[in-house]
Amino acid sequence: MTQDKNPQLLDIDVGAPVENAVEWIQTNMSGLLDGIAAVIKFFVDNLEGLLLWIDPYVAGVLLIVLGLWRVGIGFGIFCAVSVALFWEMQLWPETMSTIALVLGASAVAIVLGVPVGIAMSRSDLIERLVRPILDLMQTMPPFVYLIPAAIFFGLGKVPGTIATVVFAMPPAVRLTNLGIRQVSEENIEAGLAFGCTPRQLLTKVQMPLAMPTIMQGVNQTIMLSLSMVVIASMIGAGGLGNVVLTGIQRLNVGLGFEGGLGVVLVAILLDRITQTFGDPNKTGSGGGLPGRLRRAFGRGSNPEREQTTN
Amino acid sequence: MTDKIVIEDVYKIFGRKPELAREMIERGHDKDRIFTETGLTVGVQQASFTIQDGEIFVVMGLSGSGKSTLVRMLNRLIEPTWGSIKVLGQDITRMSRNKLIELRRTKMSMVFQSFALMPHQTVLQNAAFGLEVSGQDRGERERRALRALEQVGLSANANSYPSELSGGMKQRVGLARALTVDPEIMLMDEAFSALDPLIRTQMQDELLELQRQERRTIVFISHDLDEAMRIGDRIAIMEQGKVVQIGTPDEIVTNPADDYVRSFFHGVDVTKVFTGTDLACRDAASLIRDDRADPQAVRERIRKDGFSAGVVIDGDDRFQGMVTLASLDGADELRAAFIDNVEPARGEESLNDLLHRVAHLDVPAPVVDTDGRYLGSVSQRALLQTLDRTR
Incomplete structure (x- = not known):
């Protein structure tokens, strides 16, 4: 592999310092790295263990019920078809493993990303500093994250999760920031005029009003996690990505398609279900079935009331 | 104590180096000139007046005349640049943040033009917002919120969400939210301006009725002369950040201070202003x-x-x-x-x-x-x- 190199004018090397930094972190911060690895391993392993421990029939029924409750009858049927396909394609364990990775990585991304988004929304300086980092994180080809992740954490689920977190976090940060900044000035003033402390303003006014936007970010994070999980199978993250990877390696179209279809179905399931949590019409007071029932009845009797009071 | 709010020589200049604007004001330049020369916006200048216990004090002016800025300085949503504002005898411009929060929670509340309700909360929860913030337990705050909702005729809608209500009903919730904390002073920023005329008149009547039951000091911002005449005990007219005239509705109609004030009545049908x-x-x-x-x-x-x-x-x-x-x-x-x-x-x-x-x-x-x-x-x-x- 010989490639002609152009003569350098200023002798600037970009790659070497990055390599040095990675090496330095590896030698000097191994304790921290091991700690992070242990926490993530514990988290993801247990989540996967739980999903695989549940009897597939029970898990399947739960998924269908969830689809029926959050979205509706049509989506319930879609859930049933998906469950049947996962089972018939012999991909149940891989699917559960992928869902565990996606949910684990998304949870970490949200836990880290939302506070960063809040900090950004409160300070223009922080916003200016963080924004280019987010741009970098989002535009860097995702394969690149696999290299340092594998160097720091070896192969397996842990580096897979970490690479996924890095790739999937920006929307959670951005949309939290955007959501809070979009809260109307009058609502902020109302909060302050009634005596909110800065903390109360955040928890009682800004966060609830930004919630639909933040949930869009959460949804985007989950979708990006899913696309990254396939790539992360290259460093041994396992799951449906592995099936796709095997299909490529063996040029087995059928196998590749099965793995790909599995990913698509998981994507649609997670997308639809998580989106309902961001829809203000479906969340009511903290979401949940009781709230929806109350709202349904409230709405039913509302037109008469409007006539009598006006 | 009959003076609820005493405003002395209050200025609000938006931008850096407000001294520049002050100098120009003292040399008699107007707001537009100050803006073109220094880039500073004069919000309010040289405002001095007193609001008495139990009156509806209407601040009237065209948009950009500084009336919204003025009312926001009364609870320090906007910090005055200079001057002193005494609310219930205390100078709020020197108040610590904690004391200010205490004052906002117990003594004064606010009603907004676009209602500013919390869409994720029910009507009852919205009405109870002030008490929730000050840490009242749930039973007590919902009891008091329900009473306020009864006062504005909305107790039947306590469990609805704001999105299910009409504009007039939403502002009733805004009014109930302000009444729940039982404030001595209510600030109403163009509270009825977003409502259609029929509902607006109805709300004005209800405000007057509430005022008859229990007198509070109300500072009401409006750009609508008919509204000011109907509900105001006294009216302050603002122009370019300055208070140009203060008086009862009759005094202002019969004796306008200058052409700007007179222009408000130009084309206004006095046969609708005066009543029996x-x-x-x-x-x-x-x-x-x-x-x-x-x-x-x-x-x-x-x-x-x-x-x-x-x-x-x-x-x-x-x-x-x-x-x-x-x-x-x-x-x-x-x-x-x-x-x-x-x-x-x-x-x-x-x-x-x-x-x-x-x-x-x-x-x-x-x-x-x-x-x-x-x-x-x-x-x-x-x-x-x-x-x-x-x-």
Whole structure:
């Protein structure tokens, strides 16, 4: 592999310092790295263990019920078809493993990303500093994250999760920031005029009003996690990505398609279900079935009331 | 204590180096010139006035005149650049943040133009917001919120969400939210401006009714003259950040300080501004408190008073009827001398409605309040004088 190199004018090397930094972190911060690895391993392993421990029939029924409750009858049927396909394609364990990775990585991304988004929304300086980092994180080809992740954490689920977190976090940060900044000035003033402390303003006014936007970010994070999980199978993250990877390696179209279809179905399931949590019409007071029932009845009797009071 | 809010020499300049703007103000330059030369925006300048206990104080002006800035300085949503603002005797410009929060929680509340309700909370939770913030337990705050909702006629909708309500109903929730904390002072920033005219009038009436039940000090921002006239005990008119005139509605209409103030009334139909209460005068006819008095003695009194008619009222001031010199002539009983077709006008009737009545009566038109108590009468002469004065 010989490639002609152009003569350098200023002798600037970009790659070497990055390599040095990675090496330095590896030698000097191994304790921290091991700690992070242990926490993530514990988290993801247990989540996967739980999903695989549940009897597939029970898990399947739960998924269908969830689809029926959050979205509706049509989506319930879609859930049933998906469950049947996962089972018939012999991909149940891989699917559960992928869902565990996606949910684990998304949870970490949200836990880290939302506070960063809040900090950004409160300070223009922080916003200016963080924004280019987010741009970098989002535009860097995702394969690149696999290299340092594998160097720091070896192969397996842990580096897979970490690479996924890095790739999937920006929307959670951005949309939290955007959501809070979009809260109307009058609502902020109302909060302050009634005596909110800065903390109360955040928890009682800004966060609830930004919630639909933040949930869009959460949804985007989950979708990006899913696309990254396939790539992360290259460093041994396992799951449906592995099936796709095997299909490529063996040029087995059928196998590749099965793995790909599995990913698509998981994507649609997670997308639809998580989106309902961001829809203000479906969340009511903290979401949940009781709230929806109350709202349904409230709405039913509302037109008469409007006539009598006006 | 009769002065609830005392504002002294308050300025608000937006931008850096406000001293530059102050110098220019002192040299007599106007807001536009200051902006083009320094880039500073003068929000409020040289504002000094006092708001008294229990009055509805309307701040009126065109958009950009600084009225919203002014009201936001009263609870320090906007920090004044200079000057002192005393609320309930305390200078809020020097108050610590904790004391300020305490004041906002217990003494003053605010109603907003676009309602500013929390869409994720029910009507009841919205109304209870102020108490929630100050840490009241749930039972107590919902009890008090429900009482406030009853006051504004919305208790049936307590479990609805704001998105299910009409504009007028939303602002009732905004009003209930402000009432729940039982404040001494309410700031209302164009509270009814976003409502359609019919609902707006209705809300104004309700505000006046609430004020009758329990007097609070209300600072009401408006750009609508009719509204200011209807609800204001006193009106401050702002122009370019300056308060150009303060007075009762009548004083301002009859005696505008300058052309800017006058321009507000240009094209305004004064026959809609003045009501029966404003015009009713007790010196338009003799007052007879005893309906069993001797008709001839009454006739003699009316003649001596120099009137041609008399109004008969009972011990509770309630209007009974009208008599004239002609109707009393030869009558043996006062009640038999009551002239026909005299239906008293209501105090809230506009001058426009009174015109017709007065024009078709030979005697001054009597005016009563909502309980039927006699307020006075409107003579043709008094009515013509009012029309002439405000031409």
